[in-house]
Amino acid sequence: MSIFHRLRNPCSWRNGVKQIPLDAIIPIFAVPLLAIIASKTIYTTLIVFVTCPIVVYHLHHNFLRFLPRSKFFLMWTITSVLMLMLVFEFCVVPLLEILPEENLVFIICVFGAIICGYKTRINTDKNCGNQDSTGLFDVATGSEEASSRVYYCRICQTSILGREYHCKWLDCCIGSSNLQWYLTCCLLSAVAFIYGSNLTMTSVCHPFILVGTVLLPDDCSDVYHQFDLALCFVSSVYSLVIGIVVVGYLIYHSWLIFKGTTAHERRLNNSNTSSDNGVFNGLSQLVCCQS
Numbered sequence: 011m012s013i014f015h016r017l018r019n020p021c022s023w024r025n026g027v028k029q030i031p032l033d034a035i036i037p038i039f040a041v042p043l044l045a046i047i048a049s050k051t052i053y054t055t056l057i058v059f060v061t062c063p064i065v066v067y068h069l070h071h072n073f074l075r076f077l078p079r080s081k082f083f084l085m086w087t088i089t090s091v092l093m094l095m096l097v098f099e100f101c102v103v104p105l106l107e108i109l110p111e112e113n114l115v116f117i118i119c120v121f122g123a124i125i126c127g128y129k130t131r132i133n134t135d136k137n138c139g140n141q142d143s144t145g146l147f148d149v150a151t152g153s154e155e156a157s158s159r160v161y162y163c164r165i166c167q168t169s170i171l172g173r174e175y176h177c178k179w180l181d182c183c184i185g186s187s188n189l190q191w192y193l194t195c196c197l198l199s200a201v202a203f204i205y206g207s208n209l210t211m212t213s214v215c216h217p218f219i220l221v222g223t224v225l226l227p228d229d230c231s232d233v234y235h236q237f238d239l240a241l242c243f244v245s246s247v248y249s250l251v252i253g254i255v256v257v258g259y260l261i262y263h264s265w266l267i268f269k270g271t272t273a274h275e276r277r278l279n280n281s282n283t284s285s286d287n288g289v290f291n292g293l294s295q296l297v298c299c300q301s
């Protein structure tokens with residue numbers, strides 16, 4: 011409690027001082043610390059990459075989901091993006107293995123993804139306000155049949171038109187008003203994460219030429235001899251893992267658009283008809299969405 015009382019923001023104007031929640035501060039220290047630990051040896055890398063998702067999942071399941079609008083996952087996203095960008099610009103680029111135009115493409119994708127992520131959050135907030143005032147949905151009773159394609163989010167505490175799910179990593183609901191921004195954000199971030207990962211790995215490992223100027227890492231066995239190279243390598247693996255997860259979400263949403271449905275409606279249909287979605291739902295809960 012004393013930590014909570016000390017973490018106060020003196021600039022808040024509405025209620026005097028405002029507490030900065032501890033769950034929002036943890037990722038700012040945890041993400042860089044985990045990256046440093048993972049960069050020690052190949053074994054610490056494996057331990058961090060295996061245990062971290064399990065610990066975060068249990069932290070969310072047993073603690074964070076009971077906090078109203080926890081900023082833990084949003085802060086995790088911001089810290090990770092910032093850390094990966096700093097590692098790339100200050101550790102990978104000085105190795106002089108990357109062409110200026112390759113760096114430019116990476117920077118454009120990163121900033122494009124950040125702008126689209128910001129637009130996703132801004133547009134979902136507008137939508138929440140509009141839906142509340144129209145009275146399309148009975149918020150008091152929490153009924154979900156009031157209007158077609160308008161669904162209630164317990165975390166945002168409002169109804170969302172064409173609701174997909176509540177994205178923990180952006181801390182906002184994905185609905186029809188911000189789906190385009192969200193998918194553009196996913197597309198640009200997938201390119202940035204995978205391209206950045208490839209550029210980093212081929213800079214710190216021994217590369218081989220795949221086609222033309224496209225390189226792939228060949229032998230990464232000696233990266234742990236130097237801490238900065240190990241940090242670059244760990245960041246590139248982390249970046250690749252996130253990139254693959256984001257590509258999975260792009261494929262999932264493309265399939266939903268093809269089927270003319272939303273993730274929320276699909277969950278409702280599945281819970282009414284059968285329980286064959288257990289594995290995917292469990293995976294979804296871990297990586298992004300929340301019903």
Ligand SMILES: [Zn+2]
Nearest residue numbers: 163166176183
């Ligand atoms: Zn929500």
